[in-house]
Amino acid sequence: xxxxxxxxSSSPPPARNAPTSRRKFSITTSPxxxxxxxxxxxxxxxxxxxxxGSFKGxxxxxxxxxxxQLSNCSIDQDMGGAxxxxxxxxxxxxxxxxxxxxxxxxxxIACEICRGRKSRCDGAKPRCRLxxxxxxxxxxxxxxxxxxxxDKLILERLNRIEGLLQSxxxxxxxxxxxxxxxxxxxxxxxxxxxEMRNMENMERSGGTIPVTGLGTWVNYQTNxxxxxxxxxxxxxxxxxxxxxxxxxxxxxxxxxxxxLELSRxxxxxxxxxxxxxxxxxxxxxxFFENVNVWYACVNPYNWATYYRTALSHGxxxxxxxxxxxxxxxxxxxxxxxxxxxxxxxxxxxxxxxxSAAWSLMPGLMTRxxxxxxxxxxxxxxxxxxxxRPLEAWTLLSSTSMKLQLLLSGQGRIPPHAKELxxxxxxxxxxxxxxxxxxxxxxxSGIVQFEETVGLPGGFExxxxxxxxxxxxxxxxxEIALRRLLNRVSHMIYSKGATTFTAALxxxxxxxxxxxxxxxxGLPVALQFPHNQTPLGNPVQTVLRLRYFACRTxxxxxxxxxxxxxxxxxxxxxxxHNCHKCLExxxxxxxxxxxxxxxxxxxxxxxxxxxxxxxLLIMGATMSGSLSALLPPPQQIDSIITDVIVEIERxxxxxxxxxxxxxxxxxxxxxxxxxxxxxxxxx
Numbered sequence: 001x002x003x004x005x006x007x008x009s010s011s012p013p014p015a016r017n018a019p020t021s022r023r024k025f026s027i028t029t030s031p032x033x034x035x036x037x038x039x040x041x042x043x044x045x046x047x048x049x050x051x052x053g054s055f056k057g058x059x060x061x062x063x064x065x066x067x068x069q070l071s072n073c074s075i076d077q078d079m080g081g082a083x084x085x086x087x088x089x090x091x092x093x094x095x096x097x098x099x100x101x102x103x104x105x106x107x108x109i110a111c112e113i114c115r116g117r118k119s120r121c122d123g124a125k126p127r128c129r130l131x132x133x134x135x136x137x138x139x140x141x142x143x144x145x146x147x148x149x150x151d152k153l154i155l156e157r158l159n160r161i162e163g164l165l166q167s168x169x170x171x172x173x174x175x176x177x178x179x180x181x182x183x184x185x186x187x188x189x190x191x192x193x194x195e196m197r198n199m200e201n202m203e204r205s206g207g208t209i210p211v212t213g214l215g216t217w218v219n220y221q222t223n224x225x226x227x228x229x230x231x232x233x234x235x236x237x238x239x240x241x242x243x244x245x246x247x248x249x250x251x252x253x254x255x256x257x258x259x260l261e262l263s264r265x266x267x268x269x270x271x272x273x274x275x276x277x278x279x280x281x282x283x284x285x286x287f288f289e290n291v292n293v294w295y296a297c298v299n300p301y302n303w304a305t306y307y308r309t310a311l312s313h314g315x316x317x318x319x320x321x322x323x324x325x326x327x328x329x330x331x332x333x334x335x336x337x338x339x340x341x342x343x344x345x346x347x348x349x350x351x352x353x354x355s356a357a358w359s360l361m362p363g364l365m366t367r368x369x370x371x372x373x374x375x376x377x378x379x380x381x382x383x384x385x386x387x388r389p390l391e392a393w394t395l396l397s398s399t400s401m402k403l404q405l406l407l408s409g410q411g412r413i414p415p416h417a418k419e420l421x422x423x424x425x426x427x428x429x430x431x432x433x434x435x436x437x438x439x440x441x442x443x444s445g446i447v448q449f450e451e452t453v454g455l456p457g458g459f460e461x462x463x464x465x466x467x468x469x470x471x472x473x474x475x476x477x478e479i480a481l482r483r484l485l486n487r488v489s490h491m492i493y494s495k496g497a498t499t500f501t502a503a504l505x506x507x508x509x510x511x512x513x514x515x516x517x518x519x520x521g522l523p524v525a526l527q528f529p530h531n532q533t534p535l536g537n538p539v540q541t542v543l544r545l546r547y548f549a550c551r552t553x554x555x556x557x558x559x560x561x562x563x564x565x566x567x568x569x570x571x572x573x574x575x576h577n578c579h580k581c582l583e584x585x586x587x588x589x590x591x592x593x594x595x596x597x598x599x600x601x602x603x604x605x606x607x608x609x610x611x612x613x614x615l616l617i618m619g620a621t622m623s624g625s626l627s628a629l630l631p632p633p634q635q636i637d638s639i640i641t642d643v644i645v646e647i648e649r650x651x652x653x654x655x656x657x658x659x660x661x662x663x664x665x666x667x668x669x670x671x672x673x674x675x676x677x678x679x680x681x682x
Contacts, residue, residue, distance in 0.1 A: 112139045225483040226447045227436040228494035233553060234438045235612035235660070243563045244619040246674070247667035257608075258439045260655035261390040267383075269355040275315065276352070280328060283350075287331030288468025293539060294601045296475040297377055297423045298327060299459045303467035315356060319371035322360040326378035329353035330600075333385050338599040340649045354382050365398060370417040370424060373402045377427045384431075387604050387653040393435050399428045400444035407449045419460070425453045426475070430482050434605050437489065455479070473526060474539045478546075480518055485550050487511065492557060504557060505573055511554045512580075519547060532590055538597035545595060548588040549609050552616070555581035559616060562626055569625035579629045582620055585613040586631060592642045604657070607650050611660045614643045618671050622678075633680075640668055 113131050114121035121128050131138035236254045238244050245251070284303070292298055310321040329350035336342060336349035357379065364372040376399040383392035403425055406412045413421050429446055436443065459470050491497060491507055519527065528535060528544040535541045558577040561568045568574050588609070595606050620626035621636060630636055644664055651661040675681040 109140050112141070224490040225487045226450075226490065227433050227443070227486050228490045229443060230495040231489045231493040233489050233493045235608045235615070238612060238615045238619075239663070241560055241563055241619065243622050244615055247615070247618060247670050248663060249666065249670075252663070255440060257656040257659065258390075258441070260659060261439070264390075264655050267386070267388060267391060269358055270347070270352055275325075275356055279332075283328045283331035283335070283353075284467055285331070286334050287327045290334035291330045291381075291600065292468065293471045293474050295377070295381055295423075295427055296456060296470070296472055297374060297420070297427055298323070299420065300466040300468040300470055301459050301462040301464065304464040305462075317360065317363070319364055319367070319369075319375055322357045322364060322375045323371070323378065325353045325357035325360075326375065326382060329357065329382050330378065330385070333382065334600055338596045339385060339387065339603065340599065340653060344652055348386060350382065350385075354379075368402050368405050370406070370413060370421045373399050373406075373424045373428075374420060376402075377424050377431075380431060381427075381601065384602075384604065385600050387650070387657065389435060389439070389604050389654070389656075392431065393439075393441055396428055396431050396435075397442075397444055399424070400432070400446040403428060404444075404446060404449065407452060419456065419458070422453055423456050423475075425449065426456070426479055430478060433482050433486055434602075437485070438605070438608050473523060474543070477518075477522060477526070477543060480521075481543075481546055481550065484511070484514055484518060485553075487514075488550065488553055492554070505577075508554055508557075508577060512551065515547065515550055515554070530587070532587070534591075535594070535597075541594050542598040542602065545588055545598065545606070548584040549613070551584040552581055552588065552613055555584070556616065559620060559626065562623060563619055566623065566625055575625075575629075578626060582617065582626070582629050585617050586636075586639065588613050589617070589639050589643060592639075592646045595646075603650070604654065607647060607657050607660060610643060611647065611664055614640060614664055615667060618667055622671065622674055640664075644668060 109123060110121035111123075111128050111131060113134065113136050114128060117130070119130060121130065125138075125140070127138035130136075234254050234257075236252050236257060239248055239252050240254075284307075287298070288300055292300070306320045307324055309318065310324040313321050315321045315325060329352075332350035332353065333339070333348065339348060342348060357375075361375070361379065364375050376395045380392040380395045380399070383389075383395065403421070406421065407425070425446070429450075432444060432446065435441055456472055456475065458472065488511055491511065492504070522543070526537075526540055526543060528540040528547070530544075535544065555577045558574050559581055561574055562578060569578065592610070595610065598606055617630070617636060618640065620630060621633070627633075644661075647657070647661045647664055651658040672681065
């Protein structure tokens with residue numbers, strides 16, 4: 001199933017991010033169809049290897065280009081791999097004197113070892129015969145539980161529907177609304193009357209939240225929209241793939257990036273006690289125009305109150321002083337462009353304000369309220385700007401503990417702080433998910449409160465003149481997309497994920513469908529073109545890059561299948577999905593400078609994504625069948641050269657990025673050498 005592309009022919013008008021009020025905004029997405037019966041394939045199913053292990057072909061499954069019954073993906077061989085549809089003539093069955101057939105005796109539950117080896121299990125406990133011979137741990141599933149990723153997806157949807165129904169009964173659901181006639185995004189584009197009518201109709205019909213991620217789930221145990229604890233999505237995992245591992249001279253452990261970040265020098269803060277407050281108005285304006293769009297966690301309507309309180313304290317005490325200083329730091333940073341372009345001998349923009357805010361942190365670390373959590377989230381945002389992911393995670397861990405304490409009891413968050421607490425919560429969860437996607441860090445447990453924390457609906461307006469717009473479009477879209485990215489990691493890349501070719505196909509089709517639904521659910525003003533059209537709006541640019549990154553990892557296992565077994569490309573479905581993956585890779589890399597639009601919030605995450613897609617394309621150029629799916633070699637060489645130059649500009653910012661630059665540089669040298677020896681280069 002391909003991604004819908006309604007804007008291929010022309011670029012939408014430039015977008016402007018809008019204040020979102022509680023009155024008339026609602027997002028809804030129709031549930032994807034997952035029914036349909038599979039037709040037998042004309043070609044046999046070929047072995048497909050996943051990042052976790054090999055995909056084992058099952059020639060009883062077919063492909064018809066549509067999502068199929070997900071509950072049948074992989075459990076038909078669940079009982080030790082034996083076929084239950086044996087004919088009556090099977091000599092293994094024995095017949096009594098009355099002519100009644102009795103099936104051969106078998107274990108009703110196979111252990112995990114026997115199940116994985118497709119061997120008969122005698123069901124003995126505590127260990128079966130095979131596990132005893134292998135001296136292996138013998139683990140049995142709980143009786144009656146046979147859930148594959150497709151079943152979990154269905155259960156999650158049912159749980160979500162149940163939760164929404166329960167919320168509607170007690171009157172706790174809240175629609176997101178947009179005031180009619182209000183501007184939507186930063187260029188003055190407004191919603192059409194038809195769009196407003198659609199939103200009002202959705203509100204009257206229940207104001208549902210799309211299944212692609214916006215909303216809450218009622219069962220944490222079956223929630224697959226969270227990052228799994230063990231997964232293989234990080235960039236360095238590609239260096240374990242065939243062909244790609246030949247691009248480097250030594251093996252790299254996926255934990256290497258984390259070790260480098262653990263060993264780096266601490267951040268040196270300034271010691272000056274004086275602050276230059278002559279440009280505060282400019283920095284505040286820059287924050288609400290350039291920064292708050294990403295985080296949406298500072299209320300523009302009560303900003304003047306915060307500033308007056310901080311000024312009365314001389315910016316030396318209280319959470320208001322800390323918040324004001326962090327806003328000035330981030331606003332100043334946003335005016336300096338990408339930090340990768342800041343001279344190495346020059347202090348990063350905003351550092352004096354951050355240093356002053358840091359001096360107030362010890363007193364706030366021991367407070368357990370929404371304002372102290374807000375301070376830590378803003379401080380983490382500046383650390384991400386400085387490309388200090390592990391330091392940011394340390395602050396976010398404290399934030400998570402504070403929020404869990406506040407959310408675990410009734411009345412701990414006062415009504416006037418509820419909206420702010422929701423925004424701080426989602427920021428903390430998004431930050432943590434981005435970090436867990438690349439680093440093997442402990443999970444904080446904050447995800448368990450998704451079922452009780454609502455979505456932002458707009459700050460209440462106050463008497464003071466607002467300092468800027470209360471913009472929510474990007475923030476809501478990012479919540480949905482991050483949950484979908486987590487779902488991809490959970491269903492395809494987590495430990496124990498499906499390893500069957502026939503099971504992977506409907507999962508990939510379903511996830512791609514949900515990605516298409518996410519795109520079509522964006523306001524028209526934010527629906528980016530899929531072609532290489534220059535975009536003046538950074539929100540559109542970042543959403544486009546995140547979209548193609550998500551599409552790449554949905555179909556990435558098919559590239560591994562072909563690198564592992566070249567003849568796999570003969571399967572039309574495998575070839576088609578490889579093309580989708582490589583096309584998304586190229587679109588993410590074809591204009592490398594476009595990534596600067598998201599450097600303030602996403603430089604580190606984006607750089608590792610770039611490295612991952614580049615290694616994937618390099619490996620594809622070394623495969624005869626995959627290289628035929630790529631643009632001309634000259635275009636690919638130019639893209640890779642631009643990537644190397646860009647990543648090397650980041651190398652001084654973090655040891656993990658320095659290693660990434662070394663890897664892609666060496667990989668390109670070895671790739672060119674391989675192509676020349678194979679006669680594919682002059």
